[in-house]
Amino acid sequence: MEKIIVDGGTPLFGKVEISGMKNAAVAIIFATVLSNDVCVLDNLPDISDVAGCFSILESIGAKVTHIAKDTVEIDTRCIHSTEAQSDLVRKMRASYYLAGALIGRFGRAKVGLPGGCDFGVRPIDLHIKAFEKLGATVDADHGCIDATVNPEHGLCGKNIYFDCCSVGATINAILAAVLAKGTTVLENPAREPHVVDIANFLNACGADVRGAGTNIIRINGVERLHGCEYSIIPDMIEAGTFMVAAAATKGDLYIDNVIPKHLETITAKLIDMGVNVEEYDEAVRVSYDGVLEPVYIKTLPYPGFPTDMHPQMSVLLCMADGESAMTETIWSNRFRYVDELRKMGAKIEVERQTAVFEGNTVFKPAVVKSCDLRAGAAMVVAALAAKGKTTIEDIQYIERGYVNIVEKIRAVGGNIQKINFPDV
Ligand code: EPU
Numbered sequence: 001m002e003k004i005i006v007d008g009g010t011p012l013f014g015k016v017e018i019s020g021m022k023n024a025a026v027a028i029i030f031a032t033v034l035s036n037d038v039c040v041l042d043n044l045p046d047i048s049d050v051a052g053c054f055s056i057l058e059s060i061g062a063k064v065t066h067i068a069k070d071t072v073e074i075d076t077r078c079i080h081s082t083e084a085q086s087d088l089v090r091k092m093r094a095s096y097y098l099a100g101a102l103i104g105r106f107g108r109a110k111v112g113l114p115g116g117c118d119f120g121v122r123p124i125d126l127h128i129k130a131f132e133k134l135g136a137t138v139d140a141d142h143g144c145i146d147a148t149v150n151p152e153h154g155l156c157g158k159n160i161y162f163d164c165c166s167v168g169a170t171i172n173a174i175l176a177a178v179l180a181k182g183t184t185v186l187e188n189p190a191r192e193p194h195v196v197d198i199a200n201f202l203n204a205c206g207a208d209v210r211g212a213g214t215n216i217i218r219i220n221g222v223e224r225l226h227g228c229e230y231s232i233i234p235d236m237i238e239a240g241t242f243m244v245a246a247a248a249t250k251g252d253l254y255i256d257n258v259i260p261k262h263l264e265t266i267t268a269k270l271i272d273m274g275v276n277v278e279e280y281d282e283a284v285r286v287s288y289d290g291v292l293e294p295v296y297i298k299t300l301p302y303p304g305f306p307t308d309m310h311p312q313m314s315v316l317l318c319m320a321d322g323e324s325a326m327t328e329t330i331w332s333n334r335f336r337y338v339d340e341l342r343k344m345g346a347k348i349e350v351e352r353q354t355a356v357f358e359g360n361t362v363f364k365p366a367v368v369k370s371c372d373l374r375a376g377a378a379m380v381v382a383a384l385a386a387k388g389k390t391t392i393e394d395i396q397y398i399e400r401g402y403v404n405i406v407e408k409i410r411a412v413g414g415n416i417q418k419i420n421f422p423d424v
Pocket of ligand 1: 167330331
């Protein structure tokens with residue numbers, strides 16, 4: 001069993017390079033299925049979720065070749081199956097994109113229901129609604145998304161209105177619509193940067209997707225796609241996590257390979273707290289050495305404050321000079337980090353969907369768990385702030401989404417190591 005040990009209390013100083021975005025990469029890897037050709041993807045993050053996507057693609061016949069560090073060639077001409085129901089499919093959230101891509105290319109998909117971090121109920125009704133609107137018949141009652149399209153009619157473009165902003169449903173609707181006949185219009189789609197990235201990738205393959213990043217996305221169906229070379233955008237959540245770590249340790253980090261615009265809401269809240277944030281073309285510098293002001297934060301779909309930064313930012317709210325609060329509007333079960341931070345001395349009360357932080361916490365070392373990916377990242381940040389040795393367990397969650405987190409932190413002065421403990 002692997003654990004992370006952090007001997008905290010040392011400010012982080014120096015330069016850190018941000019990797020490609022997990023949530024864009026996992027969608028684009030499955031989108032290559034639609035190209036029926038060879039795609040070369042660059043700036044791919046070397047994380048377990050990406051490795052999982054490759055294994056799933058290989059299991060249906062695609063060829064995945066690593067041609068350089070962070071660069072992979074995917075040949076989807078040789079796909080021989082539209083069924084994927086392994087344990088891996090069921091463990092990963094992003095495997096639902098395989099359903100959208102297979103329906104779009106073959107008019108057939110049988111893909112195990114997706115797993116992912118446990119934030120309470122994670123429905124896929126909007127994905128199914130989109131597939132059905134486009135003309136698929138979908139059964140999701142028997143442990144998998146089982147979709148068929150009548151070959152005589154094929155998929156046809158339609159207007160699809162989403163009741164709530166869903167990243168996954170928006171991307172899946174785009175995947176199913178790019179090769180459909182006619183025009184599909186998505187109203188109230190998610191506007192996250194990774195939705196724009198997937199549209200850019202598909203357009204580079206010959207698709208006609210317009211308006212990604214706005215309130216209306218229009219997809220004019222095309223007959224076929226072709227391969228392309230594409231570089232994944234930087235991971236705004238990895239960048240945000242390092243921004244918070246710089247502030248929590250009273251350090252000074254130059255965070256490189258980012259798109260500062262994607263970080264605007266995180267930057268705005270850090271500035272409200274008194275943290276210094278300087279923006280450059282492709283970098284931000286975050287430094288801090290004073291008293292943190294308390295703030296109120298509410299998570300919202302992009303361009304609001306990202307739910308995937310909630311646990312990490314909460315570490316800073318604990319340290320502020322007075323009472324702060326965080327309201328979660330996306331995932332009901334985001335608060336599993338609270339009990340772990342309490343073990344480190346935080347005073348947090350959760351009332352419905354709002355956590356109230358008493359403030360002025362001086363974190364102390366403890367043995368804590370990484371309950372999910374972002375909760376695990378929050379433990380790392382709190383441990384870096386706490387003087388003394390903290391042990392973080394269940395780090396497999398952290399490794400789903402952060403590239404070489406231990407090495408990157410060590411390179412900027414953090415005393416952190418990964419240790420293999422024998423199971424007892
Ligand atoms: N929702 C529905 N019905 C659906 C789909 C979603 O009601 O069919 C609701 C959800 O219950 C939730 C809201 O819509 O309240 C937003 O869910 P969304 O579909 O946007 O989430 P997702 O696509 O499953 C992605 C990221 C998550 C991130 C959310 C929100 C991937 C693989 N996952 O999940 O990332 O929290 O968007 O931004 O892209 C992470 O990286 O740590 C992570 C959990």
